[in-house]
Structure formats: C-alpha cells, structure tokens
Amino acid sequence: MDLVVGCRLTVTVAGGSTWRHKPLYCEIVRRAKAHGLANTLAFHAMEGFGLDGVIHSTRSLTLTDGLPLWIVAVDEEARIMSFLPEVTTFRAVESIVVDQVRQFVPR
Numbered sequence: 001m002d003l004v005v006g007c008r009l010t011v012t013v014a015g016g017s018t019w020r021h022k023p024l025y026c027e028i029v030r031r032a033k034a035h036g037l038a039n040t041l042a043f044h045a046m047e048g049f050g051l052d053g054v055i056h057s058t059r060s061l062t063l064t065d066g067l068p069l070w071i072v073a074v075d076e077e078a079r080i081m082s083f084l085p086e087v088t089t090f091r092a093v094e095s096i097v098v099d100q101v102r103q104f105v106p107r
Contacts, residue, residue: 001104007077009084010097014050015067017092024092028071035083040073050094068094074103 017024025042032040045068047057057067073080080098087093 002107003102004105005077006074006101006103007080008097008099008101009071009073009080009087010095010099011071011087011093012050012095012097013069013071013090013092014052014094015044015069017069017090019090019092024090025069025071028087028090031086032071032073032083035079035086037073037079037083038075040071043070043072045069074101 011028013024013028019027029040029042047055048068049055050068073083077100084096084098087096
C-alpha cells in the first residue's frame with residue numbers, strides 16, 4: 001500500500017432529516033457513489049447537538065431522531081471539491097468540513 005495525500009469531506013446533518021421522503025444521509029451517499037467518489041460512509045452519533053443547541057443522546061428515553069449524522073467521503077481533492085455543490089443544495093446540512101488527509105491506497 002502507498003501513503004498518498006487525499007481529501008476528506010465531512011458533512012453533518014441532523015438525524016431525521018429527509019429528502020423526498022427518504023433519509024437525507026442516504027441521498028448524499030447515493031450521490032457520492034454516482035459522482036464516482038472512492039468511498040463514503042454514514043455514521044450515527046451516540047450523543048451530540050447541532051444548530052438547535054439541544055443535546056440528544058442514545059442514553060435518554062427520548063426519541064433519538066435529533067442525533068447528528070456524519071457522512072464522510074475520502075478521495076482526491078479535485079473529486080471532493082467537484083462534489084461539494086451536490087451537498088450544499090440541501091438545507092438540512094448543518095456543517096461541511098473539508099480537510100487534507102494522508103491515506104493508504106492499494107498499489
């Protein structure tokens with residue numbers, strides 16, 4: 001495996017966010033695949049808060065729909081940057097972080 005410079009896109013959305021009656025994270029992952037990104041994963045938080053400032057937790061007896069979700073994609077910087085317009089069209093996106101990473105890739 002070779003260590004190469006890559007780019008990571010991390011998108012935060014509120015749990016329960018939907019797009020056309022489907023979970024928003026599913027649509028973002030689907031679009032990432034259609035865009036040709038190398039890999040994309042969706043993670044569900046155990047505890048956290050978003051723009052509303054309310055702390056949600058899996059420990060409480062309340063519904064966990066408000067827990068943040070992260071969609072993380074890693075690929076070449078050019079591909080990540082060209083995918084950004086797809087993500088910024090969704091109103092329920094709470095934050096977008098793009099950072100440089102070093103990743104191991106098969107030879």
